[in-house]
Structure formats: C-alpha cells, structure tokens
Amino acid sequence: MSQSDQSSHRDTGKSTPEVSFVIPCYNEEANIVQMYEAVTEQAKRHSLSYEIIFIDNDSTDSTAALARGLCERDPSVRAILNNRNYGQMRSPTYAIYQAEGEAVIAMCCDFQDPPSLIGEFISQWRAGAQIALGQRRTERTSWLLGATRKVGYALLKRLADNPIISGVTGFGLYSREVVDMFASWNEPEPFIRGMALESGYRCVVIPYDRPERQAGTSANSFWTLLNFALSGLSGSAKSLLRLPLLLSVSSFVFTVLLAIFSIGWCILVGFSPLLMLSTALFVMFSVLLLFIGLLGDQLRLLVERSRNVPLVIERERINFPAERSLPAQRTIHRAHLDGRA
The missing domain is CATH 3.90.550.10 (Spore Coat Polysaccharide Biosynthesis Protein SpsA; Chain A)
Known part of the structure; x- marks a missing residue:
C-alpha cells in the first residue's frame, strides 16, 4: 500500500x-x-x-x-x-x-x-x-x-x-x-x-x-x-469416503486369488468345506464393501452440494x-x- x-x-x-x-x-x-x-x-x-x-x-x-x-x-x-x-x-x-x-x-x-x-x-x-x-x-x-x-x-x-x-x-x-x-x-x-x-x-x-x-x-x-x-x-480428507471402494478392490483381488487356490486345492487334494466357505464369505464381503463405498461416494457428493448450515x-x-x-x-x-x- x-x-x-x-x-x-x-x-x-x-x-x-x-x-x-x-x-x-x-x-x-x-x-x-x-x-x-x-x-x-x-x-x-x-x-x-x-x-x-x-x-x-x-x-x-x-x-x-x-x-x-x-x-x-x-x-x-x-x-x-x-x-x-x-x-x-x-x-x-x-x-x-x-x-x-x-x-x-x-x-x-x-x-x-x-x-x-x-x-x-x-x-x-x-x-x-x-x-x-x-x-x-x-x-x-x-x-x-x-x-x-x-x-x-x-x-x-x-x-x-x-x-x-x-x-x-x-x-x-x-x-x-x-x-x-x-x-x-x-x-x-x-x-x-x-x-x-x-x-x-x-x-x-x-x-x-x-x-x-x-x-x-x-x-x-x-x-x-x-x-x-x-x-x-x-x-x-473427503477422499476417506472412498476408502471402502479401495478396500473392496483389494478384497476382490484377494478373493480371486483365494478362489483360484480353492479350486486348485479341490482338484489336487480334495473338497474342503471350510476353504469354500471362506471363499464365499470373502466374495460377499467384497460385494458389501463395494456397495458401502458407492453409498459413501454418493454421500460425499450430496454433502458437497448441500452445505448450508449456519x-x-x-x-x-x-x-x-x-x-x-x-x-x-x-x-x-x-x-x-x-x-x-
């Protein structure tokens, strides 16, 4: 000035x-x-x-x-x-x-x-x-x-x-x-x-x-x-709302590897109920995380658009x-x- x-x-x-x-x-x-x-x-x-x-x-x-x-x-x-x-x-x-x-x-x-x-x-x-x-x-x-x-x-x-x-x-x-x-x-x-x-x-x-x-x-x-x-x-750190999405991707990758291992085990060793149950649970967990992540991301967008609290x-x-x-x-x-x- x-x-x-x-x-x-x-x-x-x-x-x-x-x-x-x-x-x-x-x-x-x-x-x-x-x-x-x-x-x-x-x-x-x-x-x-x-x-x-x-x-x-x-x-x-x-x-x-x-x-x-x-x-x-x-x-x-x-x-x-x-x-x-x-x-x-x-x-x-x-x-x-x-x-x-x-x-x-x-x-x-x-x-x-x-x-x-x-x-x-x-x-x-x-x-x-x-x-x-x-x-x-x-x-x-x-x-x-x-x-x-x-x-x-x-x-x-x-x-x-x-x-x-x-x-x-x-x-x-x-x-x-x-x-x-x-x-x-x-x-x-x-x-x-x-x-x-x-x-x-x-x-x-x-x-x-x-x-x-x-x-x-x-x-x-x-x-x-x-x-x-x-x-x-x-x-x-609004990107944290996307953390479930990232976790679901990681879980999905692990589930695919587990499924391949389970199929190989059944072929080479024999059927394992515990192993197949674990694989099914991981599949469901990955799907659940995916939907939670999508909901979180939608919530993030809603928050971004509706901030009007005094x-x-x-x-x-x-x-x-x-x-x-x-x-x-x-x-x-x-x-x-x-x-x-």
Missing part, C-alpha cells in the same frame, strides 16, 4: 477499517482486557484504522460482561455473543466472516497467539501476501499432547486432499478476497488451516515460539482436541454500526477473482 493510499485512507474517515482483529473467547475473563490492550497497542502502531471483534462462545464466567464493558469503553470494539457453544471451528470462523476489514487477523485470547506478530502479518500483507500464517516452532506442552499432534499431522499429511503445514493453527492474517471466498464455500465445519492451502492464494508462513497461556485454564481437554482433529480430518446463531451483537446490525452475507466479488494469483 503506497503512502498516498495510506493518506487517503486516513483522511477520508470511511467506516471500513483497514484491519479487523477477530478474537474468539470461552471463559477468558482473566485475559480479555489484557488482550484488548495488547492488540490495541499493536493496531495503533501498525494499522491505519481497525476494529476488534470479540466473539464469546457462551462463556460461563464474566467474559461476556467484560466484552460488553470494552464495547462501551472503545467504539472500535465489537462483540458477538453466541446463543450456545458452537465449538472451536464454527465460532471463530463465523466472526471472521462478520469482519469488514481489508485484512482480518484471527488470534486466540489466551496470548498463545502473540500480538507481537501483528506487525509482521500486516507487513507481509502489504508486500503482496494474501494469507500470512503463524507457524508454531516450539511450544512447552505435555508429551501426550505433543505425540498426539505429531500423529494427527502425520495422518493429515497422508490423507488430506491438500497439503497441510505442521504447527499452523489458523492464527494469522487473511485478506478481504480470501475471507469472502471462504465464506462462499458454506463449509458446515470450516477447517481454516486446510482451506487456506486448498484455496491456492499466496501464502507466507511466519515461524514463532509459542508461549504458555498467560492466565486462566484451557477449556481444551484431550477429547476436545481429538474431536477437533477428527472434524479437520473429515473436512479436509455456523452460529447470535444471541446478541454489540457496538456494530447500524449498517452491520445484521449478520453479514458474504459474496464473491469479481474484482477479487481478477486479482487472485
């Missing part, structure tokens, strides 16, 4: 912010005010204009009340309060789609996504990147969680339809055209880190050492993280301008497509 563009952006006073910061929260009463202050400091230093959107996933502590207080204190702060907990995929992505900035930076509220990287994200975007992602280089965590992550990334790399970058959590910057394109996909469980690579936009990765949570207790149990990983796998139902939105009093409905603009790499 040139100096003349920056000056005109600053002087016109237009309502569209240059950068939107999206911060999902769940029981973050110990961090939300400090996160607001840290992000505000970075935003004033690196952006021309900005907004901060907190989306509360039906917290059971005072997070929502604190977010409301920040909205009263600062006109650049907005809040979305969900009517229930929609999980780690749907709630943050929904808030990203509600942002109006020319670039959108998504980050967690626990300071494990350090605000100090904001300046680097914005610099990379101004230099031409359409997506800038933070990549976890190191992190102090339990051996079980570390091992689980390694296994999860290994599975994703092997089975995902598109490449997966290890250590990327979705923390990063997404340009306006990227956000609008993602929203148009109508993913019921959007796996942002997978979508970022699937989309083919210009992407840069910025390594960082991930700090520990600043305060409070993480709501992520082993089962929560496992559920998140499985959702990501199913969302970014990500979040809002209980309340606070401090949004009048023209944004209702949830945004994103569309793909021709100019975005023309500018795509």
